[in-house]
Amino acid sequence: MKLARFTYHGSTSIGVVINDRVIPLERMLCGAPNTIRGFLAAGPTLFKYIAEALPMATGDIALADVHLEAPVPDAQKYLAIGMNYQDHAEEAARAGIAIPKEQLWFNKQVSCIRGPYDTIYKPKVSDKMDYEAELGVVIGKRCRYVSEADARSVVGGYFVANDVSARDWQSASPTFTLGKSFDTHGPIGPWIVTDDEIVDPHALEMRLFVNGELRQKQITGNMIHNIWQQIHHLSQVMTLLPGDLIATGTCAGVGMAQGKFLQSGDLVRVEIDQLGHIENLVIEEPVGDYAVAVSRR
Numbered sequence: 001m002k003l004a005r006f007t008y009h010g011s012t013s014i015g016v017v018i019n020d021r022v023i024p025l026e027r028m029l030c031g032a033p034n035t036i037r038g039f040l041a042a043g044p045t046l047f048k049y050i051a052e053a054l055p056m057a058t059g060d061i062a063l064a065d066v067h068l069e070a071p072v073p074d075a076q077k078y079l080a081i082g083m084n085y086q087d088h089a090e091e092a093a094r095a096g097i098a099i100p101k102e103q104l105w106f107n108k109q110v111s112c113i114r115g116p117y118d119t120i121y122k123p124k125v126s127d128k129m130d131y132e133a134e135l136g137v138v139i140g141k142r143c144r145y146v147s148e149a150d151a152r153s154v155v156g157g158y159f160v161a162n163d164v165s166a167r168d169w170q171s172a173s174p175t176f177t178l179g180k181s182f183d184t185h186g187p188i189g190p191w192i193v194t195d196d197e198i199v200d201p202h203a204l205e206m207r208l209f210v211n212g213e214l215r216q217k218q219i220t221g222n223m224i225h226n227i228w229q230q231i232h233h234l235s236q237v238m239t240l241l242p243g244d245l246i247a248t249g250t251c252a253g254v255g256m257a258q259g260k261f262l263q264s265g266d267l268v269r270v271e272i273d274q275l276g277h278i279e280n281l282v283i284e285e286p287v288g289d290y291a292v293a294v295s296r297r
Contacts, residue, residue: 001194014035018054020062022066025039071188071190075113077238078110078186080246081104081247082104082106107181112183119281121182125166134250135158135201135220136159138158138243141242143239144238146240148229152228154231155231156243159188161278162188162278164262165185193274202219202227206220207271217251220272225249230246
């Protein structure tokens with residue numbers, strides 16, 4: 001099942017995507033959850049009901065007529081692992097970043113989350129804006145101390161992510177958080193593909209293009225720490241909740257390694273087999289609203 005959050009005629013809803021149409025959940029179920037977090041938290045009984053109701057559902061809308069939004073804009077956590085593909089770890093090492101011996105985690109502050117086709121900002125305070133194609137995982141069940149063997153049972157689904165990074169801010173701090181958390185630097189989507197739709201999330205090819213030029217290409221099975229190991233590791237520290245987001249790492253070919261940082265006007269597209277694609281235009285950061293906010297203090 002593909003769960004999307006979309007805006008149609010000024011109203012934002014969640015729905016199920018089938019081919020080139022989307023069916024709003026409220027047209028299948030009175031009192032349906034109005035967020036994907038809520039849908040995931042409701043559990044398998046609701047999933048089963050929706051699956052049974054889909055063949056008889058009416059009122060579908062053409063995808064071309066809606067604006068797809070970030071599927072989970074209200075995540076409590078957005079956690080990302082660094083240097084989780086050997087080829088990327090090696091190119092980072094050539095840039096002076098030590099290869100970690102254990103899983104290396106950082107936060108992307110949830111205020112960075114952006115829609116799958118929305119613009120992303122080139123910050124006024126950074127000249128080293130970069131891209132990272134990543135497979136995203138959304139937690140579907142509240143959990144703690146999850147074993148690797150049980151980790152898949154807590155996955156709600158998967159999405160396409162671009163871990164946009166300000167490399168100068170990232171390198172200026174002992175933690176990655178600031179360099180990974182600029183406003184709009186977390187585009188995700190285009191929807192959540194539920195776990196039952198994906199036979200093996202470690203057998204997907206991901207690709208990233210800048211202005212049509214292929215920059216990154218890798219199979220998700222080449223992660224150093226696979227998805228189940230990541231969930232096990234994180235759950236030793238914190239309770240994971242429905243709607244929490246995990247970015248599982250990027251491969252070689254980032255802009256920093258090639259001296260090709262993003263500029264205003266660049267179009268960045270990330271594709272992952274079976275999940276779809278996101279595509280974001282880089283624009284100069286509009287600071288007018290911020291300046292007004294400061295001046296009124």
